[in-house]
Amino acid sequence: MLVYLFRRILISIPVVLLASFLLFAFVRETFDPTARLRNVRDPEVIARETERLGLNDPIPVQYGKWLGEFAQGDWGESARTREDVTDMTRRAFWNTLQLIFWGIVVSALIAVSIGVYSAVRQYSIPDYAFTGLSYLAIAMPPFWFGLIAINVFAFKTQGWFGLSEPPVSFVGLHSSRQSGYDLDYLKHLILPVMTLSVQIVGSWSRFQRSAMLDVMSADYIRTARAKGVPRRTVIFKHGVRNALIPLVTVMAVDIGLLFGGLIITESIFSVPGMGRMFIQALLQGDVAVLEAWLIVVAVFVVAFNLLADVLYGLLDPRIRLT
Amino acid sequence: MRLKRRGTKLLALFLGLSLVAAACGSDDKNAGGTDGGDTTEPAADVPEGGDLVIGAEQEPDCVDWISSCAGSSWGSWMMGHTTMPRAFDAVNEDGTWVYEPTILLDGEPELVTDPQQVVTYAISEEAVWNDGEPITSSDFKYTWEQITTGEDIYDTTNYADIASIDDSDPKLAVVTFEKPVAGWKGLFGADYGVFPSHLLEGEDRNAAMANGYEFSGGPWVIDAWNKGVEVVLLPNENYWGDVPKLDSVTFRFVTDTAAEFQAYKGGEVEAIYPQPQIDVVEAVNAGIDGNSNFTADTGNIEALWLNNAKFPFDSVAVRQAFAYSLDRDGVVEALFGGLDIKKASQSLNPPIMSKYTDVDAFSGYTLDLDKVDVLMTGDGWTKNGDGFWEKDGQQADIAFITTAGNARRELTQQVVQEQAAEAGFNITIANQEAGTFFGETLPNGDYQLGLYAQVLTTLDPSLCNLFCSVNIPTEANGFAGQNWQRVNIPEVDPLLETVNSSLDEDERSAAGKAADAILAENVVSIPLDPLPNILLWSDNILGPVGDNPILGPFHNMHLWGLAR
Numbered sequence: 001m002l003v004y005l006f007r008r009i010l011i012s013i014p015v016v017l018l019a020s021f022l023l024f025a026f027v028r029e030t031f032d033p034t035a036r037l038r039n040v041r042d043p044e045v046i047a048r049e050t051e052r053l054g055l056n057d058p059i060p061v062q063y064g065k066w067l068g069e070f071a072q073g074d075w076g077e078s079a080r081t082r083e084d085v086t087d088m089t090r091r092a093f094w095n096t097l098q099l100i101f102w103g104i105v106v107s108a109l110i111a112v113s114i115g116v117y118s119a120v121r122q123y124s125i126p127d128y129a130f131t132g133l134s135y136l137a138i139a140m141p142p143f144w145f146g147l148i149a150i151n152v153f154a155f156k157t158q159g160w161f162g163l164s165e166p167p168v169s170f171v172g173l174h175s176s177r178q179s180g181y182d183l184d185y186l187k188h189l190i191l192p193v194m195t196l197s198v199q200i201v202g203s204w205s206r207f208q209r210s211a212m213l214d215v216m217s218a219d220y221i222r223t224a225r226a227k228g229v230p231r232r233t234v235i236f237k238h239g240v241r242n243a244l245i246p247l248v249t250v251m252a253v254d255i256g257l258l259f260g261g262l263i264i265t266e267s268i269f270s271v272p273g274m275g276r277m278f279i280q281a282l283l284q285g286d287v288a289v290l291e292a293w294l295i296v297v298a299v300f301v302v303a304f305n306l307l308a309d310v311l312y313g314l315l316d317p318r319i320r321l322t
Numbered sequence: 323m324r325l326k327r328r329g330t331k332l333l334a335l336f337l338g339l340s341l342v343a344a345a346c347g348s349d350d351k352n353a354g355g356t357d358g359g360d361t362t363e364p365a366a367d368v369p370e371g372g373d374l375v376i377g378a379e380q381e382p383d384c385v386d387w388i389s390s391c392a393g394s395s396w397g398s399w400m401m402g403h404t405t406m407p408r409a410f411d412a413v414n415e416d417g418t419w420v421y422e423p424t425i426l427l428d429g430e431p432e433l434v435t436d437p438q439q440v441v442t443y444a445i446s447e448e449a450v451w452n453d454g455e456p457i458t459s460s461d462f463k464y465t466w467e468q469i470t471t472g473e474d475i476y477d478t479t480n481y482a483d484i485a486s487i488d489d490s491d492p493k494l495a496v497v498t499f500e501k502p503v504a505g506w507k508g509l510f511g512a513d514y515g516v517f518p519s520h521l522l523e524g525e526d527r528n529a530a531m532a533n534g535y536e537f538s539g540g541p542w543v544i545d546a547w548n549k550g551v552e553v554v555l556l557p558n559e560n561y562w563g564d565v566p567k568l569d570s571v572t573f574r575f576v577t578d579t580a581a582e583f584q585a586y587k588g589g590e591v592e593a594i595y596p597q598p599q600i601d602v603v604e605a606v607n608a609g610i611d612g613n614s615n616f617t618a619d620t621g622n623i624e625a626l627w628l629n630n631a632k633f634p635f636d637s638v639a640v641r642q643a644f645a646y647s648l649d650r651d652g653v654v655e656a657l658f659g660g661l662d663i664k665k666a667s668q669s670l671n672p673p674i675m676s677k678y679t680d681v682d683a684f685s686g687y688t689l690d691l692d693k694v695d696v697l698m699t700g701d702g703w704t705k706n707g708d709g710f711w712e713k714d715g716q717q718a719d720i721a722f723i724t725t726a727g728n729a730r731r732e733l734t735q736q737v738v739q740e741q742a743a744e745a746g747f748n749i750t751i752a753n754q755e756a757g758t759f760f761g762e763t764l765p766n767g768d769y770q771l772g773l774y775a776q777v778l779t780t781l782d783p784s785l786c787n788l789f790c791s792v793n794i795p796t797e798a799n800g801f802a803g804q805n806w807q808r809v810n811i812p813e814v815d816p817l818l819e820t821v822n823s824s825l826d827e828d829e830r831s832a833a834g835k836a837a838d839a840i841l842a843e844n845v846v847s848i849p850l851d852p853l854p855n856i857l858l859w860s861d862n863i864l865g866p867v868g869d870n871p872i873l874g875p876f877h878n879m880h881l882w883g884l885a886r
Contacts, residue, residue: 031757032757032758032761032762034761035757035758035760035761035762037390037761044473045390045473045474048473048474049474080383080391081383081384081391081532081533082384082391082528082532083533083549088549091549091550092550095550147580147581147584150581150584150588151584154584154588155587155588158588165588165589166588166589169588169590170581170584170585170588170590171377171574171576171581171585171590171591172551172552172574174551176373176375176552176554176572176574177373177546177552177554177570177572267577267578267581268578268580268581269581270574270575270576270577270578270581270585272549272550272551272575276550276577283755283757284757285757
């Protein structure tokens with residue numbers, strides 16, 4: 001196992017390096033970080049900024065300089081705000097992490113429940129309903145759902161129940177000048193988590209249903225039933241547990257991808273996360289921020305892919321990682 | 323005229339960078355003060371207390387006001403105008419925007435013009451920073467020195483023409499100019515304000531200010547700037563004018579327009595100041611609770627900018643014909659009819675510059691296809707089989723460029739394209755990312771027809787920047803000139819120079835109007851819409867809420883209150 005882990009990590013390093021170089025080169029070739037300064041009346045500002053950012057050096061030299069500093073913990077400065085990229089990334093990452101954590105927890109609970117129920121009650125009316133809703137959820141654009149959710153759960157419910165203010169909030173993760181993890185935080189989480197979860201639940205529930213159906217038709221399940229094991233025990237102890245194995249690995253891969261940022265969700269609900277940071281940096285050609293974003297995302301994608309493989313091996317003793 | 327960036331979100335305008343003039347609001351006790359700009363209702367007895375939350379569409383990059391990173395309008399509106407002491411305010415007097423000294427000054431500065439221009443600012447004895455230190459002439463001098471000698475300064479215009487500032491008397495700043503500067507009232511108040519020398523002298527000003535600062539010479543103090551989330555202002559208890567009645571003001575960053583409206587509707591924010599995009603106009607038209615103020619009397623002018631040096635607009639006749647091919651009122655109505663703004667602008671000066679403007683300069687250019695035919699055929703053009711004008715084997719093909727992702731401008735392009743096609747001009751749309759458009763295409767002259775807005779940041783027309791031949795970007799000046807239209811009309815240059823330099827207001831006004839007439843006759847570009855400002859605020863907000871085309875709507879928040 002350890003050898004396997006070590007080998008996978010070793011292979012990942014050149015992949016991440018190559019991706020970071022390609023991103024660096026594409027951004028440098030596509031965006032001019034001094035373009036925003038062309039309306040500045042200081043005639044020397046572009047020359048100074050070019051010198052500061054090393055833009056006259058060949059791309060590999062610029063990349064090498066950036067990589068050397070990055071490896072020493074200096075992630076550089078934002079070309080736009082001159083803010084430390086480490087601070088920016090840490091802040092954005094923490095906001096995105098909160099959305100991801102709650103979104104995954106909620107999605108996992110709902111998706112597994114729906115998937116198990118649908119499999120156990122295959123071809124029932126609820127099964128068909130869940131199937132239809134799942135496809136609808138997968139097809140629904142998050143930006144549309146997010147705005148509809150605000151309209152329904154904030155405004156319509158306010159009207160239906162005669163409330164003085166909407167029961168949920170949808171700007172940021174806290175009310176102004178608030179912090180902490182309290183009722184206010186919960187009110188702000190509901191809608192973005194709902195928006196994030198919709199497509200994930202749609203996808204995972206289908207997967208769980210399929211995995212559950214596979215497991216429930218296995219010989220050992222038939223044997224357990226024949227032995228008189230209670231139905232509930234058959235479903236939850238033997239069925240669900242084994243059906244979770246493939247789902248967990250899918251979840252691990254999907255979670256890794258989420259760290260790239262939830263651009264739409266963060267935009268609609270004004271959460272300053274990795275997605276917003278990425279878009280702002282991309283539009284300005286802020287290469288230091290983009291590289292930091294890439295490294296963080298790549299590390300998490302690789303880590304969670306690795307986790308998926310390891311979990312598979314841990315959960316299924318028949319599998320040995322070599 | 324200085325360019326200004328009002329928004330950088332995907333659908334936002336990108337207008338170039340500049341800073342907005344700001345001022346403190348007036349003090350009822352001080353007769354020399356200003357009234358805080360245009361208001362919809364007079365200051366009433368508003369209650370004390372309450373925390374106001376306002377939606378902000380954009381977060382600034384930095385708040386070192388003289389640096390190139392601080393070009394965001396929202397930054398100025400939120401933090402610049404509320405904390406930096408300014409010399410002059412723009413106020414509306416009987417429908418005309420004029421400069422008035424703020425309570426920073428003890429009345430109108432003394433102006434001497436002979437033998438050279440000298441302006442003496444008498445600083446109010448009561449004017450202090452929030453730490454209790456007096457605001458002095460040394461602060462004026464420090465500000466000037468930083469602008470003219472610092473690195474990465476956005477714009478040194480007019481400051482560079484100051485020869486010296488005598489600060490021997492702490493309450494008298496004697497500013498001597500190297501040459502006449504007509505726009506002197508825009509100094510120390512138009513874009514940058516006055517900086518505290520006692521805190522910043524000897525320090526790295528940019529490092530001290532870029533991410534927020536604790537000093538203030540205005541009614542508010544920056545309490546917190548939570549990046550990506552909000553800016554919080556608290557009252558400056560040492561402010562020598564009207565101390566704010568509110569306990570705090572928070573600007574929450576809501577960068578998505580749809581979300582912004584939802585936030586306003588749901589009461590998460592109590593005021594918004596959205597850009598005049600199509601969806602905004604539709605939302606306002608569909609009905610929204612609270613109060614609204616939309617005005618076309620702004621410092622904005624959106625126009626069709628023609629490259630006078632590039633085919634086919636290198637011909638006056640073609641430019642005139644193009645102007646006659648458009649129903650400009652129809653375009654404006656399509657964009658802003660929902661706000662009852664249906665008339666096109668008739669000058670390349672924004673509406674608030676009416677004093678220096680021939681407000682009817684372009685009024686003769688209405689849709690007239692017969693005139694198009696006469697002008698084009700007179701210039702040697704004929705229509706080809708496709709119905710487009712052609713001369714010497716070259717068809718009148720025009721690439722029309724604006725900032726990509728701006729829905730309002732894209733709609734404008736479609737309407738113009740259709741109208742122009744009917745008149746025989748073949749327009750293709752080729753939009754670009756804002757940075758490329760403003761940073762390279764326009765300065766390098768790689769365009770024929772462009773659509774963007776000029777946004778005024780002072781009450782000085784500064785049309786010479788745009789249309790004097792000396793400001794044509796060339797390799798010699800590193801393409802730094804702002805005359806992107808390559809206008810080269812010898813009789814216009816001295817008139818626009820007079821507007822820039824004459825200290826006689828009547829002479830400036832006459833020269834400006836005369837210049838306008840010549841620019842219109844030559845159709846150097848075609849004015850389109852005044853780009854209205856839209857302000858929405860809830861019924862909970864009391865006091866003189868309104869917009870100011872130079873200062874924005876938040877400059878007098880210290881006079882506001884909350885009903886609950």
